Amino acid sequence: MGPCLYNPDHLFKLVFVGCSPVHHQLESHSQPIQRLSSLVFLSEKEYKVYSERQHKSRERDHRTIGYQQKLFMTHKLCAGSPIFLPRGTRLFLNLKKILRREYALYDYEEVITPLVYEKELWQNSGHWELYKKNMFLMEKESTGLKPMNCPAHCLIYQSEPRSYRELPLRFADFGPLHRNEDSGTLTGLCRVIKFHQDDAHIFCRQDQIYCEIQTCMAMMEKLYKLLGFSYYTVLSTRPEKSIGTDEEWKNSEQQLKMYLDTRGSPYEVRSGDGAFYGPKIDILVEDANGKRHQTATIQLDFQLPSRFSLHYTDVAYKKIRPVIIHRAVLGSFERMIALLIEHWEGKFPLWLSPTQILIIPIKHDSEKQLEYATKLSRRLKLLEFHVETDFSKDAFVKKIARSRTLYNYILTVGDREVLQETVSVRPRSDSKVLVKKIDLFIEHLQKERAIE
Ligand SMILES: [Zn+2]
The missing domain is CATH 3.30.930.10 (Bira Bifunctional Protein; Domain 2)
Structure with missing residues (x-):
């Protein structure tokens, strides 16, 4: 064994990071062996920095975001x-x-x-x-x-x-x-x-x-x-x-x-x-x-x-x-x-985003609002925008909260919007709510989507 570079008194924490059985069939009757790996930190501070970085990269991992945003799935029947x-x-x-x-x-x-x-x-x-x-x-x-x-x-x-x-x-x-x-x-x-x-x-x-x-x-x-x-x-x-x-x-x-x-x-x-x-x-x-x-x-x-x-x-x-x-x-x-x-980190620019627009009628049981939302959705889809509509019975505030970061724009429609042919726009990048005429908003979307 070579010389130990670290004074064992300085070792703060032994962190166990992985333990998976590795089945090495070295000889025909040999037992499966288990490989253990561990990381050692010299101070609590170092450990905290490491663990924070690990946490962040897990949050950004495409498998985590892919699952949360329902982008793709894997199945044991078609592994890989x-x-x-x-x-x-x-x-x-x-x-x-x-x-x-x-x-x-x-x-x-x-x-x-x-x-x-x-x-x-x-x-x-x-x-x-x-x-x-x-x-x-x-x-x-x-x-x-x-x-x-x-x-x-x-x-x-x-x-x-x-x-x-x-x-x-x-x-x-x-x-x-x-x-x-x-x-x-x-x-x-x-x-x-x-x-x-x-x-x-x-x-x-x-x-x-x-x-x-x-x-x-x-x-x-x-x-x-x-x-x-x-x-x-x-x-x-x-x-x-x-x-x-x-x-x-x-x-x-x-x-x-x-x-x-x-x-x-x-x-x-x-x-x-x-x-x-x-x-x-x-x-x-x-x-x-x-x-x-x-x-x-x-x-x-x-x-x-x-x-x-x-x-x-x-x-x-x-x-x-x-x-x-x-x-x-x-x-x-x-x-x-x-x-x-x-x-x-799952927040794509508009030209790349698979979740560009969400339309939410304020009252889920208002026929007028549902009809207006459906018409608006169809118009945007014909212009090749990715549009989803939330017709669920959940509370309005809940609907906004769960979709806030997923969509580039949330459009809400109530009686006032139906009457004035407008939409209330909540951009992901801004907390302000803007009321816009539909034609003007579409013009804005088309400009933002265009790439050089
Ligand atoms: Zn080739």
Whole structure:
């Protein structure tokens, strides 16, 4: 045993933080062992700071807020495959809407591809050799659920002759992916079996790589600024198990490094952390506990184009191999939603919020007020606002109190509002109640929702 760094007299408190049975079957008849972990604090003050921080991060945890706000649920019958409830689905679709706007700007084409493919496809792509243990296989291992979209996008590329003039071709795919993760590693929305990515594959010429990396990073920077994230950049290089020649790896690693060096912002190099088909630039974002998660990724790939015999014809009608850039900007929607919940502590800005407006009729038994509330709700929904109405018989004060922080705006309607065609507005950010004409309030909402 090494020397003790701390004087045991200074130890104030021994805090037990975890105790879970860990079943290590070391030998066939060995007993399960139990792992205990503990933290020691040198003063009561340190302990208090720690425990306060723990309490705050538990409150911000996406699983806590997700449950309280009814955003998503998990079930033992589909472990690792979260179920998005109506509000969580709105959040998901809001993100998709923002991405589709960027896709129009950066010239991406969306495609829809199958979930299940014959083994031959995975053998071609190299997944069968190096990724099979992470895949769900069916029918005596003759087909498999897709863990990635790339091979399907290669089939699309292959389906017709391509000319140098068409490139870059950018195929975007929001389809669900399944990866067979160990059940012990599954965590909330951060690590799951079924997930969706804002995935895209760019088929381009060698001379277009640099520009494509630049525009992918520009899209990422713009969106992360909008979402309110700061991030870390990582360059991951050739892993132990990989496909491709030394020359190809060297070339692709150099291209990514050259871009990052020219960009000038700090980045970390992780040797051996690249994908099996190529090196990558990863973007990491911290969660409420300070744990970093990978979100965006840009990966260069010289392997899939040759495995699928892809080519285009150049100006002299010569067949040339294109390069594939695998890229995701938000990464997994599930993980991004977890990070957003924690970042905004469940109080989303209007353009992202799944709970934008709640309408409360002051008297639950007034037909006039109920009719007015329903009409108002329909009008706002047609303008694509997320609106809920509280028709319950609970006391008015109780209704306000329980919804105060969940919605961006609470609109109350009584006889006066019905008569004057107004609403009483309670913004989440302000304790004042403002009476507004409906048209003016809608105009205000539309301005607040609009993003640059
Ligand atoms: Zn891919």
